[in-house]
Amino acid sequence: MSELTVSVLPAISGIDAALWDGCGAGGNPFTTHRFLSALEASGSVGEGTGWHPSHLVARLDGQVAGVAPCYLKTHSQGEYIFDHAWAQAYERAGGRYYPKLQCAVPFTPASGPRLIAAEPQVQAALLQAMAQVARQSGLSGAHVTFCTEAEARLGEAAGFLPRASEQFHWLNRGYGSFEDFLAQLSARKRKAIRKERERAQAFGGSIRSLTGDQIRPAHWDAFWTFYQDTGGRKWGRPYLTRAFFDILHQTMRDDCLLVLAERDGRPVAGALNLIGREALYGRYWGCTEDHPFLHFELCYHRAIDWAIAQGIPRVEAGAQGEHKLARGYLPTQTHSLHWVRDEGFHRAITDYLERERAAVGEELALLAEMGPFRRGALSP
Template sequence: MRELSVSVLPAISDIDPAEWDGCGADATPFTTHRFLAALEASGSVGQDTGWHPSHLVARLDGRVAGVAPCYLKTHSQGEYIFDHAWAEAYARVGGRYYPKLQCGVPFTPVTGPRLIAQSPAVQGALLQAMAQVAQQNGLSGAHVTFCTEAETRLGEEVGFLARASEQFHWQNQGYGSFDDFLAQLSSRKRKAIRKERERAQGFGGTIRSLTGDQIRPEHWDAFWAFYQDTGGRKWGRPYLTREFFDILHDTMREDCLLVMAERDGAPVAGALNLIGRDALYGRYWGCLEDHRFLHFELCYHRAIDWAIAQGIPRVEAGAQGEHKLARGYLPSQTHSLHWVADEGFSNAIAEYLRRERLAVDQEMAVLTEMGPFRRG
């Protein structure tokens, strides 16, 4: 018999980067040791943030065989799989929804492995450990957000509830240029995008796509101002600290694509993407000047340009946003898993999820039909 054990780490620095990434955590940039370490070292998660690192590490005969990025949460901000209504309903009947255990990447609605292991047995052990940690510590439940479809099936087998949501992704069909992509759209949509891009590019300045050593520290100074503006309007305060971007520059600038708009020599808007093996991930956008359609140009069209040039199969432009549909980003299903300690509450959520899944399936079908691509 081989011995399998799972332990909890209060900091990502408590495990060697090679051991963490060696389990397959580098499938996306966001689950790598370097990204999670940047969040912790910068103070973006940890004390006073409501995100308290509680990472799971599975060991088989003493050797690291699987990991899962986990956090003890005292709120539901920065998750993008919304359970605020669950928390309110539980509180109305005298329950305490927080704290809860959250498996996922903070502030990052990107699908990828969460039960990071080669063996399904180890993945199952990580799931069971989440439920045990929640139960032993009096937590309301354990949640796995933006996991893979295969992980969802495994979770259902061990008693987790599956939830379906949607995002909008652009798929590269082997296009040689942006015009090749436009040729697949209806005439009306094709003309609209061309006019949109012409208007955006005529804002009175230049647009540059930067990666690796092309990104300089002063670019992060400018982007921090953009990020603060967007974060202040959307969330009340930005999730990430200024130091996070300095660490990102030091450890991950080869993973970054920064699209910057400059006018009269000064940056006025920017969009940050992270580069994965098979996808370009749009993350943050911000501006100091309002120019019509510049947001769409920097976040969506330039991302498509770059993905085509680099042969990247997919662009994921973040959570929500039906406005992405007209720009070639079609509905794509995302997945999450939920284990709820209270049986009655769990049954109520299961019924809610059943109804929600039907609504999501219907909406995705309608939106796909409304997409900009030529019929036939």
């Protein structure tokens, strides 16, 4: 008989990087030991942030067989699968919604493995451990956000409640160039994108796509300014610390694609992407000068350019944004799982999620019909 155990790890530094990564994250940069370590070592998560590392490590006969990035959360910020209304309802009923257990990559609305293990029995054990930790610690629940579709099915079978949401992803259908992609769009959309790119590129400077050793420390100084501006306007204060970008440069610059617009020898706008085996993930954007359509050029069009050149199957451009639809990013369903300790609240959430899934399905179908592709372009 094999022995399967799961323990809680209060810091990612408590496990060797090779053991964590050896569980298999499928080429997703966000669930690597180096990315999660950068968050902790930089102080972006941990004491005072409301994200307290509580990672799960599964061992089969004493050998590490699976991991899950988990955090005790004292708020619902930086998750992008919103449960603020649940928290308010729970507390109006006299309960304590926080802390809760969150299996997620902080500040990162990118789909990927969360139950990182090769064997379904190990993945199931990680889910069971989440519910057990929540129950024994008196937490309101446990949540797994932006998991894979297969994990969502496994979680539902284990008694977690599945939730559907949507994003906009660009899919590479073997295009040889950006023009090949444009040829699949309706004439009106094709013309609009060409005009948009022309205006963006006429901002009075140059645009460069940098990765690996092409990225210099001074580029991160510029990008930090961009990130602070955008973060301050969106969230009140940036989630990531300045030290995070220094560590990212040291340990993950080969995983980064930094698109910079420069004018008169200095960066005036930038977009940061992380490079995965199956997708290019757009993460942050910012600028110190406003120029028409420069945001779309750096974040969306240049990402498509790079994905085509590198043969990457998909571009995920972050959360929300129906404006992405006109630029070839199609509506895609994303998944999360939720375990709620209180039976009455569980019933209420079950009813809510059933109605929400139906609404999301209808919206996905409607948005797909509104896409920019010419009729028949996406047929097999």
